[in-house]
Every structure is written in C-alpha cells, then in structure tokens.
Amino acid sequence: MRLRTLPMLLILLLVAYVVVVAVTELPPYGIAGNPVHNQVSQRYIESAWEETGVLNMITAVVLDYRAYDTMFETIVLFTAVLAVIITLKTTEREGDGK
Amino acid sequence: MRVLLDELMVNYPYFAAMILFIIGAFTVLTRSNLFKKLIGINIMESAIFLMFIAAGNIRGGAVPILDEANPQTVCINPLPSALMLTGIVVSVSVTAFALALIIRLHQSYGTTDARRIAELRKRWHANEGNH
Numbered sequence: 001m002r003l004r005t006l007p008m009l010l011i012l013l014l015v016a017y018v019v020v021v022a023v024t025e026l027p028p029y030g031i032a033g034n035p036v037h038n039q040v041s042q043r044y045i046e047s048a049w050e051e052t053g054v055l056n057m058i059t060a061v062v063l064d065y066r067a068y069d070t071m072f073e074t075i076v077l078f079t080a081v082l083a084v085i086i087t088l089k090t091t092e093r094e095g096d097g098k
Numbered sequence: 099m100r101v102l103l104d105e106l107m108v109n110y111p112y113f114a115a116m117i118l119f120i121i122g123a124f125t126v127l128t129r130s131n132l133f134k135k136l137i138g139i140n141i142m143e144s145a146i147f148l149m150f151i152a153a154g155n156i157r158g159g160a161v162p163i164l165d166e167a168n169p170q171t172v173c174i175n176p177l178p179s180a181l182m183l184t185g186i187v188v189s190v191s192v193t194a195f196a197l198a199l200i201i202r203l204h205q206s207y208g209t210t211d212a213r214r215i216a217e218l219r220k221r222w223h224a225n226e227g228n229h
Contacts, residue, residue: 080191
C-alpha cells in the first residue's frame with residue numbers, strides 16, 4: 001500500500017503545483033469585466049425576456065436557447081437507466097438458471 | 099512567493115476547486131475499494147462544477163432572474179449555471195451505471211476490492227491454462 005501511494009503522491013503534488021500556478025494566472029475572481037462575461041452572456045441577460053418571455057434567464061437558456069442540449073441530456077439519462085436495468089437484469093436470469 | 103499567495107487569496111474559489119480535484123484524483127489512484135474510487139470520481143466532478151459556477155459569479159451581482167422593479171442591476175452569468183445542469187445529469191448517469199457494474203462485480207467475485215478481483219482473475223486464468 002505504502003509503496004504504491006508514494007509515487008502517486010509525488011505525481012499529484014507535481015500536478016497540484018502546476019494547477020496552483022495556473023490559478024494564480026487566472027483573471028481575478030468576481031469582477032464584472034472578466035473575459036467569462038463576454039457578449040454571449042450579455043445577449044442572454046439583455047434579450048432573454050423579449051425573445052423567450054421567461055423571467056428566469058437560466059430557464060431561458062436551458063429550455064429555449066439550448067433546448068436541443070436539454071433534449072439529448074434526457075436521452076443520456078434514459079440510456080443510463082436502460083444500461084442499469086440491462087446490467088442488473090442479466091444477473092437475475094443467471095441466478096434462475098443455476 | 100508573496101505575490102503568488104496574494105493571487106491565491108484573490109482566486110480562492112478556483113484554488114478550492116483545484117484542491118478538491120487533487121483530493122478526488124488521489125482517492126481514485128490510491129484506494130482499491132471500488133466504492134471509494136467512485137466517491138473520488140464524484141469529488142472530482144464536484145470540483146469541476148465549483149470551478150465553472152465560480153467562474154460565472156460576479157461579486158455583488160444579482161440572481162439572473164429579471165426584476166421588473168429595477169432592471170438595471172448587474173446579473174451574474176447565467177450560462178455556466180445552465181451548462182452545469184447538463185453536467186450534473188451526466189454525473190448522475192455515470193454514477194448510477196458504475197454502481198450497477200459494482201453490484202455485478204460483487205455478485206461474480208464476492209468482493210468490491212479492485213486488487214482482489216485482479217488476483218482472482220489471474221488465478222482463474224492460470225487454472226484455465228492447466229486444463
């Protein structure tokens with residue numbers, strides 16, 4: 001256990017150093033002029049009400065602007081449920097056979 | 099060093115997300131119990147969600163719901179929140195399928211320890227070669 005943990009710890013410390021340096025290079029947190037708040041989100045904030053008639057902008061993005069995304073998201077969820085059912089059902093049949 | 103620490107204090111939500119991600123990766127790499135590995139994967143997912151939600155935040159910004167009384171207030175970015183909704187669904191799907199696979203592995207091998215399962219498989223293949 002110890003022999004396996006030590007090299008992993010060293011690798012992860014290296015990765016941690018790299019990501020900490022990356023965090024220091026990011027734009028300061030919580031400022032309105034950051035590159036994250038570009039024209040895309042401005043467009044959603046300004047015209048979500050006129051274009052979709054929804055007060056909540058997150059709902060407007062999820063269910064109107066990116067409705068295809070939400071549709072395929074439900075397909076992902078459905079596929080996962082299907083996979084779980086198939087995975088667990090095979091077991092029961094094998095148990096009956098024995 | 100001083101400048102580095104100042105920058106870290108300014109960007110503390112990103113820093114917390116990175117630390118969470120490292121903890122999750124360490125759990126996945128060093129624990130042999132499959133449930134603990136799955137918990138590590140979930141910790142890493144939470145770290146990514148925290149990173150994105152923090153990136154969309156504005157200090158003193160309002161909730162992104164249109165307020166007709168004062169429409170000039172600064173709203174936070176609604177896009178990362180909407181995208182992380184998709185991410186949460188994918189994370190739940192992956193967790194459910196992984197749990198189903200762990201149940202099947204436990205039924206086949208009688209253990210949820212990854213190293214023990216590898217040993218059993220090796221022994222099984224050796225016996226198969228003898229016949």
